[in-house]
Amino acid sequence: MMLxxxxxxxxxxxxxxxxxxxxxxxxxxxxxxxxxTLTLYNGQHKEVGDNLAAAFEAKTGIHVNVxxxxxxxxxxxxxxxxxRSPADVFYAEESPPLNSLGEQGFLAKADxxxxxxxxxxxxxxxxTWIGVTARTRVxxxxxxxxxxxxxxxxxxxxxxxxxxxxxxxxxxxGAFQEQAVAIIKLHGRDAAEEWLTGLRAFGKTYTNNxxxxxxxxxxEVAAVLVNNYYWFALxxxxxxxxxxxxxFTDGDAGGLITVSSAGVIKASKHPKEAQQLLAYMASxxxxxxxxxxxxxxxxxxxxxxxxxxxxxxxxxxPKVTPADLGNAEEALDLERDVGLL
Amino acid sequence: xxxxxxxxxxxPTRKKPSIWLLLPVLLLVGLSLxxxxxxxxxxxxxxxxxxxxxxxxxxxxxxxxxxxxLMVGVTLTCALVGLSLAWxxxxxxxxxxxxxxxxxxxxxAVPAFVSSFTWVSLSASFEGLGGAILVMSLSKYPLIFLxxxxxxxxxxxxxxxxxxxxxxxxxxxxxxxxxxxxxxxLLAGSLLIALHMLVEFGALSIIGLxxxxxxxxxxxxxxxxxxxxxxxxxxxxxxxxxxxWLELKVRGKGRHIRIGQGAARHAEQVNLGKWSxxxxxxxxxxxxxGSGIPLGMLAYWLIKGSSAAFPLAxxxxxxxxxxxxxxxxxxLCLVLAVPVGLLVVRYKGPLAIWAERLxxxxxxxxxxxxxxxxxxxxxxxxxxxxxxxxxxxIAYALLFLPLAQAPIRTALNKAAPQLEEAARTLGATxxxxxxxxxxPIIFPALGAAFALVFLDAMKELxxxxxxxxxxxxxxxxxxWSHTSNIEFAAAAPYAALLxxxxxxxxxxxxxRMYLSR
Numbered sequence: 020m021m022l023x024x025x026x027x028x029x030x031x032x033x034x035x036x037x038x039x040x041x042x043x044x045x046x047x048x049x050x051x052x053x054x055x056t057l058t059l060y061n062g063q064h065k066e067v068g069d070n071l072a073a074a075f076e077a078k079t080g081i082h083v084n085v086x087x088x089x090x091x092x093x094x095x096x097x098x099x100x101x102x103r104s105p106a107d108v109f110y111a112e113e114s115p116p117l118n119s120l121g122e123q124g125f126l127a128k129a130d131x132x133x134x135x136x137x138x139x140x141x142x143x144x145x146x147t148w149i150g151v152t153a154r155t156r157v158x159x160x161x162x163x164x165x166x167x168x169x170x171x172x173x174x175x176x177x178x179x180x181x182x183x184x185x186x187x188x189x190x191x192x193g194a195f196q197e198q199a200v201a202i203i204k205l206h207g208r209d210a211a212e213e214w215l216t217g218l219r220a221f222g223k224t225y226t227n228n229x230x231x232x233x234x235x236x237x238x239e240v241a242a243v244l245v246n247n248y249y250w251f252a253l254x255x256x257x258x259x260x261x262x263x264x265x266x267f268t269d270g271d272a273g274g275l276i277t278v279s280s281a282g283v284i285k286a287s288k289h290p291k292e293a294q295q296l297l298a299y300m301a302s303x304x305x306x307x308x309x310x311x312x313x314x315x316x317x318x319x320x321x322x323x324x325x326x327x328x329x330x331x332x333x334x335x336x337p338k339v340t341p342a343d344l345g346n347a348e349e350a351l352d353l354e355r356d357v358g359l360l
Numbered sequence: 361x362x363x364x365x366x367x368x369x370x371x372p373t374r375k376k377p378s379i380w381l382l383l384p385v386l387l388l389v390g391l392s393l394x395x396x397x398x399x400x401x402x403x404x405x406x407x408x409x410x411x412x413x414x415x416x417x418x419x420x421x422x423x424x425x426x427x428x429x430l431m432v433g434v435t436l437t438c439a440l441v442g443l444s445l446a447w448x449x450x451x452x453x454x455x456x457x458x459x460x461x462x463x464x465x466x467x468x469a470v471p472a473f474v475s476s477f478t479w480v481s482l483s484a485s486f487e488g489l490g491g492a493i494l495v496m497s498l499s500k501y502p503l504i505f506l507x508x509x510x511x512x513x514x515x516x517x518x519x520x521x522x523x524x525x526x527x528x529x530x531x532x533x534x535x536x537x538x539x540x541x542x543x544x545x546l547l548a549g550s551l552l553i554a555l556h557m558l559v560e561f562g563a564l565s566i567i568g569l570x571x572x573x574x575x576x577x578x579x580x581x582x583x584x585x586x587x588x589x590x591x592x593x594x595x596x597x598x599x600x601x602x603x604x605w606l607e608l609k610v611r612g613k614g615r616h617i618r619i620g621q622g623a624a625r626h627a628e629q630v631n632l633g634k635w636s637x638x639x640x641x642x643x644x645x646x647x648x649x650g651s652g653i654p655l656g657m658l659a660y661w662l663i664k665g666s667s668a669a670f671p672l673a674x675x676x677x678x679x680x681x682x683x684x685x686x687x688x689x690x691x692l693c694l695v696l697a698v699p700v701g702l703l704v705v706r707y708k709g710p711l712a713i714w715a716e717r718l719x720x721x722x723x724x725x726x727x728x729x730x731x732x733x734x735x736x737x738x739x740x741x742x743x744x745x746x747x748x749x750x751x752x753x754i755a756y757a758l759l760f761l762p763l764a765q766a767p768i769r770t771a772l773n774k775a776a777p778q779l780e781e782a783a784r785t786l787g788a789t790x791x792x793x794x795x796x797x798x799x800p801i802i803f804p805a806l807g808a809a810f811a812l813v814f815l816d817a818m819k820e821l822x823x824x825x826x827x828x829x830x831x832x833x834x835x836x837x838x839x840w841s842h843t844s845n846i847e848f849a850a851a852a853p854y855a856a857l858l859x860x861x862x863x864x865x866x867x868x869x870x871x872r873m874y875l876s877r
Contacts, residue, residue: 058830085830086747086830088581091583091584092580092582094584095584096585098584099739100746103739103746105746105830191578191581225568226844229846230568230844230846233846358418360419360579
């Protein structure tokens with residue numbers, strides 16, 4: 020009996036150590052074994068990155084590992100990783116994270132053919148990143164709670180006591196921060212600070228845009244500041260929606276156009292394949308995969324969305340380009356100053 | 361919880377422990393200091409005045425307020441519920457006490473972030489502080505109920521009876537005799553719950569209450585590794601370590617010593633009379649809101665979700681990742697816990713004292729801060745570990761070592777070193793002697809330790825979110841990411857699997873430990 024126990028114990032100890040060793044060694048080794056596996060740092064929505072990776076692999080045979088995170092987090096991560104970054108391509112929901120990476124020399128220049136497929140104002144001046152798709156800021160509102168004509172002319176008017184508990188927003192969202200920068204550019208820092216202070220005092224904060232939109236849909240709040248495509252995502256899931264979208268006009272900051280964007284990391288060990296993935300994102304096929312997953316406007320010249328969006332040329336956005344938005348750091352500082360973050 | 365008193369300790373025969381014992385202990389002590397080092401480094405980089413500036417602002421005061429209100433609210437609620445329930449089930453003649461005892465511990469089977477998702481999916485009105493206190497209390501009260509019930513059961517009724525013969529009424533006896541006797545287990549449970557509230561992330565982020573832990577994660581999402589996150593971590597560390605200090609202080613005092621065994625018998629049961637209906641209703645209400653609603657809502661989403669697509673491949677992949685990470689974590693914990701236990705039991709000296717205190721220290725460290733520190737140090741000093749499962753397993757070892765410590769130490773106390781010495785006089789090397797003599801003796805304890813760590817590691821969320829290798833999802837991270845997009849039906853299969861594979865065994869283990877004595 021004693022002997023059997025001893026043997027069992029030794030066996031268990033051995034298998035435990037082997038298991039531990041195996042598990043710790045296997046994971047990194049598995050990635051290293053494959054000659055070309057790309058790593059995509061994905062700050063865009065999970066399904067968008069996953070569908071893109073699957074379509075790219077189907078076309079080229081190159082496997083893409085996707086690491087999901089928030090765009091801001093992944094951008095700072097790439098800076099902190101520096102030369103050691105395991106990322107080959109970075110895909111962000113917004114342009115500012117790529118802008119700051121590009122300015123600080125963490126991105127490689129995109130291939131000319133990729134840059135030329137896209138409108139000039141939506142690629143980086145130094146060619147380090149491309150705008151992949153466009154989206155517009157909107158107000159989603161619930162007609163049971165408020166009628167469209169009661170909505171203000173300008174997004175700035177939401178920072179008012181009469182909107183107490185009726186307006187929702189997402190202070191951590193990159194697009195919200197871009198909107199704050201647009202207000203700084205259009206109306207000055209003081210106006211933006213006043214706007215954020217008012218929203219903090221009277222509005223309801225949500226953890227992400229989908230949560231905010233569902234709160235409107237369920238009638239918990241009358242209106243929320245979000246991006247247009249969330250509404251189409253929820254509509255696809257539920258069929259019929261109670262909530263509706265309101266588009267700001269006359270170049271108001273409430274109708275800001277922002278772009279999701281992507282770039283090749285300078286430290287990439289597979290620059291050729293990484294450029295191939297970036298080119299695929301700008302290609303007709305890649306743009307279709309992306310815009311059929313998320314209802315954003317395709318950026319490639321001559322393409323239009325198949326998702327029944329308000330036509331791009333009918334939008335009346337403010338004249339604020341991704342270049343104007345810069346790295347959006349001012350917005351983060353301002354949000355911290357007023358106590359939102 | 362570790363039991364503190366170890367009366368007959370063997371006199372150490374070897375003064376100097378071998379390097380194989382020292383190495384793991386030193387490694388663990390070093391690793392557990394990393395969070396402090398991380399906070400220090402980041403504050404140093406930012407400059408102390410900037411660091412102070414980041415802390416001394418209304419936003420941080422708001423976090424402090426939320427964190428403290430949650431901590432106090434949940435701990436008090438749990439103490440009230442746990443105490444009343446323990447009395448009702450141990451000292452009254454309530455019908456169906458045994459059954460209630462089993463049913464009312466069911467919250468142990470449901471991880472807090474799963475039950476919070478079921479509540480939020482029921483109605484958005486459960487978001488915020490009130491909802492958080494409700495949901496967290498309902499999932500944590502067994503941590504007070506079980507130990508207090510066990511103490512009540514084992515109390516010598518003679519003390520209370522003497523008090524009654526001396527003229528005290530029932531309430532007098534309860535407050536002057538029973539409560540002081542229950543105080544140590546009540547306090548230990550309360551401090552544990554308070555600590556859990558400080559480090560809880562998943563449930564609170566789903567309920568939408570900003571505390572230090574959720575704010576640290578938010579800062580991580582905004583800027584990866586930054587001074588803001590580090591400074592908030594500093595506050596959280598100070599709070600956690602204060603609770604640890606409090607617990608160590610309390611643990612030493614207030615021990616009630618009984619001289620002589622006395623006759624083993626149970627206390628007289630109080631006849632509830634007309635109060636038995638309210639008593640039944642109380643238990644029923646607790647059962648309904650404590651486990652009925654979470655499990656019911658989960659079943660609802662499961663049925664609703666299975667009508668839609670059921671991504672079998674993804675579910676299988678997440679299950680496999682969870683299983684292999686938890687197995688690896690449990691194995692690593694054992695490999696580290698045995699030397700630490702040996703050092704504590706067989707040697708004296710400063711290192712043994714450190715080894716003895718180590719599990720308490722580790723238990724008070726927030727998982728999120730451990731993960732942040734590991735990311736930072738791996739990236740800058742050990743890049744080979746960065747984004748590997750090895751780093752995640754190290755985090756698991758730090759987080760779950762305390763669970764493995766208790767059973768292993770108790771077992772090692774029973775394995776007399778003389779046996780090993782006898783084996784060595786017969787020509788065995790010290791390693792062989794350990795493997796063939798001590799290991800078989802502590803074998804069952806190793807099994808128990810392995811199971812405890814494995815089951816808890818299955819449910820781990822925070823460290824896994826930050827440290828997992830690219831492309832790896834576990835059941836817990838899948839529940840969390842689907843829930844944060846309000847895709848409740850999509851989260852349900854992962855949550856159900858989590859309960860089946862990890863929750864139910866935890867429930868069975870814990871309740872058996874306390875209830876079927």
